[in-house]
Amino acid sequence: MNIIEAIRQNNYATVSIVGLAKNAGKTVTLNYLIEEAEKSGIRIGITSTGRDGESTDLVTQTQKPSILVTEGMIVATAKNTLLLSGARTEILETTGINTPMGEVIIVKVRQRGNIQIAGPVSALDMKKISKKLNHYGAQIVFIDGAIDRKAVSSPVITDACIIATGAVLSRDMKKVLEKTAHSVECLTLNKADNEPIYIANKHNKTCIIQNTGEVSIPDIKTSITGGKKINELINENTTHIFIKGALTTSLLKDIEGNKYLRGIKIIIEDGTKIFADINVWNEMRRKGLRVEVLQPVNVVAVTLNPISPTGYFFDSVEFKSEMEKYLHGVKIIDVVAGGDLDG
Known part of the structure; x- marks a missing residue:
C-alpha cells in the first residue's frame, strides 16, 4: 500500500509534510506524492507554510529538486512565486491573504511543469486555504511545512502528517534514527482520559x-x-x-x-x-x-532520504532496515529509491 492509498483509506483530507531538517527530503516526498496521486487518478491540492520549489535553497545555497505539478492539480501560492513558475495555470481565485511574496492565489494547473509554492504562515489562514483547495476539487491537500514549523502538523490544522527525515541530520546514522524516533514519539502520544x-x-x-x-x-x-x-x-x-x-x-x-x-x-x-x-x-x-x-497527531508515514547534499550518504537498504527497528508500526519509505510501503 503506497502513501496515497493509506491516506485515502483513512479519509484524511489535509496532510502536512514536515521535514526534521533542511534537505531532509520534503520536496522529494511531495514529488513522490504527486506522482502517486497521478497514477491513482486522485486530484490533489498543494500549498506551503514557507517557500518551496526554488532551484537553489535560499539558506544553504545547495541545489534543490523542483516541484513538478501535473494537469488538474489545484495550487495555492503567492503571486510573485507564481510568476517564476514554468507550469501553465488558470487563476481560480485571489484570496486577499498576503505574504512577503505577494497575495496568495488559487490556480488550477493546465499544463504540467515546475512551480514554486509559498502560502500563508498563520494557522487560521492555512485552514482557510486548505478549505478553498478542497472546494475547487482537491481530494487531498498537501501542506509543505517549512523548516521549524512543525505546528502545521497539529490536528487543529491538518488531519495527518508525513515526516521527512534523512542523512542530512547527522553523519551518524544512529543519531538520525534516535532523533526521528523521538519526533514520532512526541507526535503520537496517547490521548488523555x-x-x-x-x-x-x-x-x-x-x-x-x-x-x-x-x-x-x-x-x-x-x-x-x-x-x-x-x-x-x-x-x-x-x-x-x-x-x-x-x-x-x-x-x-x-x-x-x-x-x-x-x-x-x-x-x-x-x-x-x-x-x-x-x-x-x-x-x-x-x-x-x-x-x-488532548488531540493525537496521525503520522501516516516516515519518508527517508539517505543522501545528504554535503556529499555523504547512507546505504539505502540498511537505513530503512534500521529505521524499521526504531519505528514499530509506522509506514516507512525511501522516497529516493521509491517503491511501495511495507507496513
Missing part, C-alpha cells in the same frame, strides 16, 4: 488537577517561564498537569526534582507543542514522567 480533557478545555490555561477535584491555576504569563511556579503547586494529591502552550526543556528541568512527579500525567494540546531537548526528555521519561495529549 475524558475527565482531564474536559477540565483542560474548560479552563483553557495551564492548571494543576488534584484527586480531590480541586484545580489550581498558577499565576504565570506563559508555561515557558512558569516552570518554578507550576512546580510549587504539585503535591501528593496531584494527578494531572495541563500545560497550555509549549512543553520546553526549561519547564521539564524546573519540575524534574519534584518528589511527587512519578505517577503524575502531564497533558499538552498535541505533540507539536513539545520543544524539549531529546536527552532531557528521555531522562524524564526514565524517571516515570508520563505525557498525554
Whole structure:
C-alpha cells in the first residue's frame, strides 16, 4: 500500500509534510506524492507554510529538486512565486491573504511543469486555504511545512502528517534514527482520559488537577517561564498537569526534582507543542514522567532520504532496515529509491 492509498483509506483530507531538517527530503516526498496521486487518478491540492520549489535553497545555497505539478492539480501560492513558475495555470481565485511574496492565489494547473509554492504562515489562514483547495476539487491537500514549523502538523490544522527525515541530520546514522524516533514519539502520544480533557478545555490555561477535584491555576504569563511556579503547586494529591502552550526543556528541568512527579500525567494540546531537548526528555521519561495529549497527531508515514547534499550518504537498504527497528508500526519509505510501503 503506497502513501496515497493509506491516506485515502483513512479519509484524511489535509496532510502536512514536515521535514526534521533542511534537505531532509520534503520536496522529494511531495514529488513522490504527486506522482502517486497521478497514477491513482486522485486530484490533489498543494500549498506551503514557507517557500518551496526554488532551484537553489535560499539558506544553504545547495541545489534543490523542483516541484513538478501535473494537469488538474489545484495550487495555492503567492503571486510573485507564481510568476517564476514554468507550469501553465488558470487563476481560480485571489484570496486577499498576503505574504512577503505577494497575495496568495488559487490556480488550477493546465499544463504540467515546475512551480514554486509559498502560502500563508498563520494557522487560521492555512485552514482557510486548505478549505478553498478542497472546494475547487482537491481530494487531498498537501501542506509543505517549512523548516521549524512543525505546528502545521497539529490536528487543529491538518488531519495527518508525513515526516521527512534523512542523512542530512547527522553523519551518524544512529543519531538520525534516535532523533526521528523521538519526533514520532512526541507526535503520537496517547490521548488523555475524558475527565482531564474536559477540565483542560474548560479552563483553557495551564492548571494543576488534584484527586480531590480541586484545580489550581498558577499565576504565570506563559508555561515557558512558569516552570518554578507550576512546580510549587504539585503535591501528593496531584494527578494531572495541563500545560497550555509549549512543553520546553526549561519547564521539564524546573519540575524534574519534584518528589511527587512519578505517577503524575502531564497533558499538552498535541505533540507539536513539545520543544524539549531529546536527552532531557528521555531522562524524564526514565524517571516515570508520563505525557498525554488532548488531540493525537496521525503520522501516516516516515519518508527517508539517505543522501545528504554535503556529499555523504547512507546505504539505502540498511537505513530503512534500521529505521524499521526504531519505528514499530509506522509506514516507512525511501522516497529516493521509491517503491511501495511495507507496513
